[in-house]
Amino acid sequence: MTFEAPARLWLLAAVAALVIAYLLLQRRRSAYAVRFTNLKLLDRVAPKRPAWRRHVPAGLFVAMLALLVVGFARPQDDVRVPRERATVIVAVDVSNSMLADDVAPDRLTAAKAAAHEFVGGLPEQFNVGLVGFAGAANVVVAPVTDRPAVAAAIDRLAQGEGPQGTAIGEAIATSLDAVRNLDAQAAEDPPPARVVLLSDGANTAGRDPATASALAAQLGVPVDAISFGTADGVIGGRGASGTAVAGQRVPVDGETLQAVAQATGGGYFEAGTSEQLRDVYADIGSSVGHETRVQDVSARFIGAGLVLALLAALASMFWFARLP
Structure with a gap:
């Protein structure tokens, strides 16, 4: 696979920075929650629920961003098309x-x-x-x-x-x-x-x-x-x-x-x-009956990104009653 605008892939660095920032904020949130000695208040700040759930919408959102960036770089691939x-x-x-x-x-x-x-x-x-x-x-x-x-x-x-x-x-x-x-x-x-x-x-x-x-x-x-x-x-x-x-x-x-x-x-x-x-x-x-041509396949990545965006929204609404 090749890219018509490969320089745009540098935007993936911004996505990676977003992931790092998210992880740092999660560590800070956990440290802040430990300061509370009032268990009822602690439960309201950091309620007991499966930890992985709160990361699912964020993970899907980040994956969506990565796919959209790849699509923005105009990927091209060999595609079999009818002659x-x-x-x-x-x-x-x-x-x-x-x-x-x-x-x-x-x-x-x-x-x-x-x-x-x-x-x-x-x-x-x-x-x-x-x-x-x-x-x-x-x-x-x-x-x-x-x-x-x-x-x-x-x-x-x-x-x-x-x-x-x-x-x-x-x-x-x-x-x-x-x-x-x-x-x-x-x-x-x-x-x-x-x-x-x-x-x-x-x-x-x-x-x-x-x-x-x-x-x-x-x-x-x-x-x-x-x-x-x-x-x-x-x-x-x-x-x-x-x-x-x-x-x-x-x-x-x-x-x-x-x-x-x-x-x-x-x-x-x-x-x-x-x-x-x-x-x-x-x-x-x-x-x-077919020949191989190099075609723009950005729609594949943009489409997959939109699907992940929808899944992120559904997961956030179902578990947290809010959009991510």
Whole structure:
């Protein structure tokens, strides 16, 4: 915490002096009371009641003064606030390996369910787009604030769309194009943007992910990369081309995704279950939907000081029938 007017904190010295003066007066009062030998008069001067009660209002009053002084010094702190304008592109791998059932019911279905929750939790004013990729990448829905449209696009994601393979570099480049093509303003002054990319394997098609990552870093667009699946992934049946793939092992490979995240300033996450994936999306959503700003927080201290002033008044009236 910092203070915009730290010199005002010197007023705390006056509060400390007030405390010292109060303690000295209490000692003097006790010494003065002992001089009386008349017990009835002594009882009227220093009546028998719990000693701590008469100090409570004074203590609350002093604490109130200290809080008001701190508030007067204009304290500032890091505060998480909702972002006002941003674009988020959700890129989802739809290659054959996403049919592996090591994550129930399969990787793609679990990824789509988690994507629904992630998009639903973003601020309404955010533009959200969806990119699907296998051996190539395409914009399924351009960035919009229309959440039902994005939800419908997520439902339309299907395995095996387009050429086979895993084109991570193409997915990043396509996501960047979607951000820059948002509107006329975005071309000149792009809004804060982020790409959230989910895949289960290494890049096997299209441009080099390192090249696409360098472009993302240049544009200031972090890529949060999620490696989804386990080492036990297996797919069966036939792929989109009709080729038999029974018993084909498709272990998750997050090395490329980790490099992408590091190169772009994003985060790298691993998820081996649907629950873990939801937690990852929730973590990303919390950071994407908010930003940290330095704000004046003097109201916290002034408000607390007013509460203590009220408590001091109530204690004094209840125990001594007077205001402090």
